[in-house]
Amino acid sequence: MTTGSNQTRPRIASLATAVPPHRVPQDEALDFFQRSFDIPPSRRDRLKQLFLNAEIETRYAAAPVHWYEQAHSFELKNDLYIDRAIDLLKQVAIDSLTVAGLACSDVDALVTVSSTGVAVPALDVRLMEELPFRRNVQRLPVFGLGCAGGALGLARAAACACAQPGSRILCLVVELCTLTFCRSDRTTANIVATALFGDGAAGAVLTTDGPGPAIRAWGEHTWPRSLDVMGWRVTQQGLELRLARGVPDFARHRVRRVTDDFLASVGLELADVDDFICHPGGSKVLEALEDAFGLPSGGLAASREILRDYGNMSAATVLFILKRVLMTSAADNGRHGGVRRYLMTGLGPGFSIGYLVLESD
16 A cells, blocks of 8 residues: 555554563573473584574573573463563663654554464453543454554554544564463474564554654555465464564565565656565575575674664564664665655565555655
């Protein structure tokens, strides 16, 4: 979808991020892996390289490392997910509203994105018991988008803002990926998750009134016969990751065409993009996206920096990248004049890709 004139486009009035208090350096995560998995030495050495080559220095977790050394039921992990998710959502909600100069009572709609736990009543209702939102606030809880949820969550919030010009939409994203760790799951996918995943949350206020980066367009593409590429398998132990080995090759060979199609549908081409804000599934996926978009090695610098500093926080990650990019480049002119244009992407279950085009002036 393409939004209307520059005056009526939804804008990001504020953006806030947060992580839980438990910092996990990558060497500590590697020690945890070596203690936790009974794996033959020949395979252990190869899997150890996943940690060493992940290009991650530190992550943050919802619980201290020793908590993960014990087996926990899905019920216990999900209860902790709800508690920690509300803590983080409360923090980013307050921070993003404060930056925007708004109160909870000013919010007209809540868009809440998360795929790493289950909550009914939803997280947004639980947050309403903690913060003084109006009782008639509109709610849109979103589950199942996985790593694409950051881009597509902003897209859903932008659609709400367009539908009700002048309204204030609070978009909240929280993912507690580490709580999906299953000690009994010795698949490569689970070990990859142990090497990559971190926890985090983000909040953004969107409105058609006032300053901020404008959301020009959004879209998505879902490939057929790709359900087995990525997703959860629900077991008695929790949400077990299912991840095909070929995701980097998929990104390298199949993302560019659908991206060109999306950009053409909104009157743009790849040459019109000044900065890329790409969710980093991992360092190999970033290499593949750099190839797909014709960027030099290391061209997705902000995505690599966030991966290094926080790991893969699923849907929340791309909002951390957006915040860093806006802090470092928003004052620069774009290649075609005063407007600087950004393309946000995120790959997620489906298998799908979500897009957002932002412009700062």
